[in-house]
Amino acid sequence: MVKIENIELPDFPLLLAPMEDVSDPPFRAVCKENGADLMYTEFISSEGLIRDAIKSRKKLDIFDYERPIGIQIFGGDEDSLAMASRIVDVTNPDLLDINFGCPVKKVACRGAGAGVLKDIDLMVRLTAACVKATRLPVTVKTRLGWDDQSKNIEEVAERLQDVGIKALSIHGRTRAQMYKGEADWTLIGKVKNNPRIKIPIFGNGDIDSPQKALEYKNRYGVDGIMIGRAAIGYPWIFREIKHFVQTGEVLSGPSVQERVNVCKTHLRKSVEWKGPIVGINEMRRHYSSYLKGLPNIKEFRNRLVVLKTPEEVEAVLDEVLTTYDGVEIEHSPIELINYHEKCPL
Missing domain, CATH: 3.20.20.70 (Aldolase class I)
Known part of the structure; x- marks a missing residue:
């Protein structure tokens, strides 16, 4: 301890x-x-x-x-x-x-x-x-x-x-x-x-x-x-x-279901804490990371970043879940971005 x-x-x-x-x-x-x-x-x-x-x-x-x-x-x-x-x-x-x-x-x-x-x-x-x-x-x-x-x-x-x-x-x-x-x-x-x-x-x-x-x-x-x-x-x-x-064992990466569930949780809490407009807008930068590794995901990402209500976003995330049901995502290395480049300070 x-x-x-x-x-x-x-x-x-x-x-x-x-x-x-x-x-x-x-x-x-x-x-x-x-x-x-x-x-x-x-x-x-x-x-x-x-x-x-x-x-x-x-x-x-x-x-x-x-x-x-x-x-x-x-x-x-x-x-x-x-x-x-x-x-x-x-x-x-x-x-x-x-x-x-x-x-x-x-x-x-x-x-x-x-x-x-x-x-x-x-x-x-x-x-x-x-x-x-x-x-x-x-x-x-x-x-x-x-x-x-x-x-x-x-x-x-x-x-x-x-x-x-x-x-x-x-x-x-x-x-x-x-x-x-x-x-x-x-x-x-x-x-x-x-x-x-x-x-x-x-x-x-x-x-x-x-x-x-x-x-x-x-x-x-x-x-x-x-x-x-x-x-x-x-x-x-x-x-x-x-x-x-x-x-000492490597755990399997998150499934599509887990990725979508966490994305939804993040979205709901973002809207709850920031309000619907800011909450939706600031979530747009997260979709790419949550869905990384899914083949041909660009079309869904492009749709997600223009939607304006939580209901619309969740509906598209449900489509992602249906489309990629059973797909195994390759456990690719984590990219350490320099987030300070986009820091508002």
Whole structure:
């Protein structure tokens, strides 16, 4: 069992990464159903919360079936982060997470997200301000450093633990790398195996298969793995990793029935949370991933992305189910897209 203060997680838990414009309640719901042990909201601007910005406040929405769940905030000012922490406290999540890893220019170049990696003393002060302001366990998600010349994650881990964080998630790239090249887990392993470190350490970066998850678990000794891009359009990654870790067997991929059912669940929750217009429009980007691998599926995809009511979409999804009944989908490798290219920030 892995514990984040009073939160009990299973041995080697799988975490859903907080992804802007991705990790909303509808997406989290289908990931939870398929085995995610701990999830986070999209990151929320501390300044936006303080200004009572509608979009920021909307991201505070959490539901009991999602628990345990953390709300993630970002910012570069101690007072603002402390005030935002108190606002988050009222919404009663299970934990508060601070984002020191977002590489997007509009965040990092304003001295927030991964931008804080340039000033470790500031990072420590910001973290301490959050810890003091909330009753919730505080965790942090960050990267190895700002660039290859400043990979300071070992110092960061010790100092953030000293000011009271209860767990640390580390993405195996620097900010300069963005999502290019391969994630380097070597320093993640060094942090985990540092005798001074007593808090759970979760690794993140490039986990796109059950085999790689088990390999990295054994090689680097991390307490758990955080999965981001591999879950986009493929929430089954969680159950497949769990099954492989427990049995050594590769689980069959989702059937057509499962794909259609999850797509419908995602659609219904999207409409319920966002309203019919936005809910329908924002679901259009997901159909391709859910139906990937079905032969000659383009015609159905083209129809799905122009429909305007949930009833019409579900009717076409039922057609997909009838048309492809009994078809076995080839278990193709998961594609790790750079979702930040389409990020609205």
